[in-house]
Amino acid sequence: MDGGVLGLVASGGGGVERWLRTGLAAPAAERGWRLAVTLTPTAARWLDEAGELEELAALTDLPVRWTSRLPSEPKPHPPPDCFVFAPATANSVVKLALGISDNQALTVLNEALGLPDVPVLVQPQSNEAQRRHPAWAGHLATLRAAGVLLVPEGGPGPVLAELDRVRRAMILPTGSDLV
Template sequence: MTRTLYLFCSAAPPVFDVARVIEDAQARGWDVCLGLTPTAAHWLAGSLDGLAALTGHPVRWQYKFPGDPDVWPAADALLFAPATFNSVNAWALGLTDRFVVGVAAEALGKGIPAVTMPCANEALARHPQFEQSLAVLRGAGVEVLHGETGYVPGPPGTDDPGPFPWDAALDAIGRRAAAGVRQPGVRQA
């Protein structure tokens, strides 16, 4: 049985590894649907057709028009990585003007197992709203891989944030999906 993974990425340097991550997820049995923030889509503009061919699904970064059919199968799990400072805060606050944040916010209400690995520098990670947002996401049942459990923030002002532990993110979403970990407060059918 193939499981569907929504892989959502913000515009942070690890997004440039997304083709390899998709291949790794597929090797683990996932049917991957790739969603990007608008800036991440801009950064990967020259690769979008290839990424769509790799996944077998259109790469999405904007909402569909009302009445248009869904082009992706329903998600069995959601991995939001790299998730920037802006995306983490928007998700926690329910600010859904961007497609990936809106779908991620809705996933919480649907009880879809979710994991996020933020990618923010040390200065942004010290902002008081960031820790509050991580706490909100954890409270909603999202597994947050940050600090010792995931990505360790580096110093501000660098375009190379250091190694991004993609394998840890894929391992975490695999465990949650296999265990049937659902978000709290969601009635199961």
């Protein structure tokens, strides 16, 4: 758990209930990330039905979230050092580009876009019809301009590869090994 806090966010893209934990969360935890997991309500329903929520929760000392906190409650997650949003449905990509925060997953992601020095990796998972929507390219351009690192589709492999690259870049400049 000494590798920093990873804000791991997932939405209701096909297969998320099969690969989020085994393909992405567990390997990230093995790499030393402390996981702060937030799901869209759709993803939470799917993972719940698949019996994955408890297994996911077992990978981290932080609660797995999909609802907002009450005003009287403390923030359940510390501020992440890096965010991964995978899979990112067409619906959630559009909302992120527009700054819409109508669930907890989008709330944390929209805030993250405004934080300096916090990498945000997003892996859109959309079909051809969704990509042909006239506004789609513009939404991706908005996210790119905001500094989002867009990861090509292909499941958790490309996400982990980009996360490893980002982490090396995050750790190298601190130079603790130079002392």
